Amino acid sequence: MPPPLVKTRYQGSKAKLAPFLAPIFSSLAFDTALDLFSGTASVSYLLKTLGKRVHANDLLRANASVARALVVNDSVRLDTDRAERLFEKRRGAAFRFVSETFGGIYFLPEENAWLDTVAENIRAVADPFEKSLAEYALFQACLKKRPFNLFHRKNLEIRTRSVTRTFGNKTTWDAPFETHFKAALKEANRAVFDNGKKHVVTNEDALALEATADLVYLDPPYMNARGVSVDYLGFYHFLEGLTEIEQWPARIDRRRRHLPYQRRESPFFSAKTIVRAFADLFERHRQSTLVVSYRSDGIPSLEELKRMLEALGKRVRVHEAEHKYALAARATRELVLVAG
Numbered sequence: 001m002p003p004p005l006v007k008t009r010y011q012g013s014k015a016k017l018a019p020f021l022a023p024i025f026s027s028l029a030f031d032t033a034l035d036l037f038s039g040t041a042s043v044s045y046l047l048k049t050l051g052k053r054v055h056a057n058d059l060l061r062a063n064a065s066v067a068r069a070l071v072v073n074d075s076v077r078l079d080t081d082r083a084e085r086l087f088e089k090r091r092g093a094a095f096r097f098v099s100e101t102f103g104g105i106y107f108l109p110e111e112n113a114w115l116d117t118v119a120e121n122i123r124a125v126a127d128p129f130e131k132s133l134a135e136y137a138l139f140q141a142c143l144k145k146r147p148f149n150l151f152h153r154k155n156l157e158i159r160t161r162s163v164t165r166t167f168g169n170k171t172t173w174d175a176p177f178e179t180h181f182k183a184a185l186k187e188a189n190r191a192v193f194d195n196g197k198k199h200v201v202t203n204e205d206a207l208a209l210e211a212t213a214d215l216v217y218l219d220p221p222y223m224n225a226r227g228v229s230v231d232y233l234g235f236y237h238f239l240e241g242l243t244e245i246e247q248w249p250a251r252i253d254r255r256r257r258h259l260p261y262q263r264r265e266s267p268f269f270s271a272k273t274i275v276r277a278f279a280d281l282f283e284r285h286r287q288s289t290l291v292v293s294y295r296s297d298g299i300p301s302l303e304e305l306k307r308m309l310e311a312l313g314k315r316v317r318v319h320e321a322e323h324k325y326a327l328a329a330r331a332t333r334e335l336v337l338v339a340g
Contacts, residue, residue, distance in 0.1 A: 005049075006070065006191045008040040009140065009149040011235055014219065014293065015042040017334060020321045021293075024336055025050055028289060030214035036206040036281070037219050039232070041067040044199075045191070047217075053197040057209055059264075060232060062139060062239040064203035069132035072201050074194035076129035078137075083185055086121040086134060087114070087178055095120035095245060105154045105258055106146065106238060114177050115142075119242050133188050139239045140184035141177050151238040154258040207267070207280060216285040219293040220268050220278070227271040227299060237261040275300050279308050282339075286312045289340040296320070296333035305337055314339035 008015045025047065034055045035044040040063065044056035048071050056067035098119070099112040107115065118138060125131040143149045147158040159173045172180075202209065206220070223229040233240065237260045241248040253262045267273035278300055282290060292305060300308075302318065309316045319336040 005042055005045055006187050007140075008042060009143040010040045011150070011232070012219075012222065012230060013040050013042055014046075015040065017321065018042065018046050020319075020334070021336065022046060022050070024291070024319055024338065025052075025215075028215060028291075028338070028340070030289060032213035033215045033217060034211060034213035034285075034288075035217045035219075036209065037221070038067050038201075039063055039219065041070050043217055043219065044071045048195050048197075048199065051195055051197070052215075053199060053213075055200040055202070055211060055213060057202045057204055057206060057211070059203065059205055060236065060240055061203055061243040062135070062236060063232075064201050065132045065135045065243055066139070067201040068128060069136045069188060070191055072199045073129040073132065073192055074199075075192065076127065076133070077189040077192055078130045078133040078185060080182065080185070082130070083134065083137070083182065084178075086118050086125075087181075088121070089117045090121070093117065093120055097245060097248060101249075101252075101259065102238075104156055106151060106156055108156075108160075111145070111177060115242070118177075118181075119245050122242075123245060133185065135243060136188050137181045137185035138242060141180035142239060142242075144180045144184075145173050145175075145177065147173070150235050151258065151260070152235050207277065207284075212285055212288055214288060215291060216288045217291045217293070218281060220281075221266070222295055223268065223271065223274055223299045225297050225299060229266075229269045229274075231263070231269065233261055233264055271299055275304060275308075278305065282308055282312060286314075289338070290314070292335075292337040292339070294335045294337070296335055302335055302337075305335075309337065309339040312339075 005015050005018050031053060033047045033052045036057055038044045038056035038058045041056055044054050044067055047054045054071055056071050058064050095116050098115045102112055122131060122134045125134060147155055221230045240261060251261045252259050267277035296302060306316050317338045321334045
């Protein structure tokens, strides 16, 4: 019996929808699966538990690392003793970018110094699976200590000011990084298992990826009815920086107070181009069974998505579930279109 899905604190994660998605996948005949926008790898991991050979792909390095740790990895674990050595500042350690750049933005000074040490030590880990497990634990620790679990604005004062709070958990925010890291690592180690198949992770633009599978799962960035899209790099740029500390300084948009990465444009960010982007992906993978996750109040609409898929000669079935995402004002219907 494979272990359960690991927890995530990630906007748009499908982890809580696994009980809804699992019977949909189980009703379909396929051996290989391509998860084009794998995010926290929740669906890729679910597919692995169902005995499939999985290819997880995501444009963000941080997300690809999570998929490497939890999907591609079938046996490697990072024990506590080795993990604790990542917390030790080594003689000659030179990385101080977090401390020197992000003071007063996301974390306290001593926390920034800890992040400098751990990020530099993780960079030196030779085994790719141990490195990805450590990065997964570091990401989860960072998210747990952030209001809203995001890096979308400079708001450290939410943690530090003395006020009556109506949201969040100050005890969690103020717990040591080491505590959160160890808890997340324990969970990740427990999730490692072998389903007898070899899996793949890539870190590419879904619209350019030269790969396919029996089943292709698409969960692209969501655009609401007002034409506003979810920008995952905008939300999680700090985690991305922790995976590429040498390149981090050059990636930053210093015109903005919270120092995010420079924005990467995408056809999924414009109401003028998003429909074409969906159509291009559907055409690219027309020989596969397509499973598409989207929301009922988004652009494109359900009717547009069905029309595009039916134009390829596919029979489309629609599954719906009520679901409320973190930070969403209200619950919407989660749509899963199966086109075969």
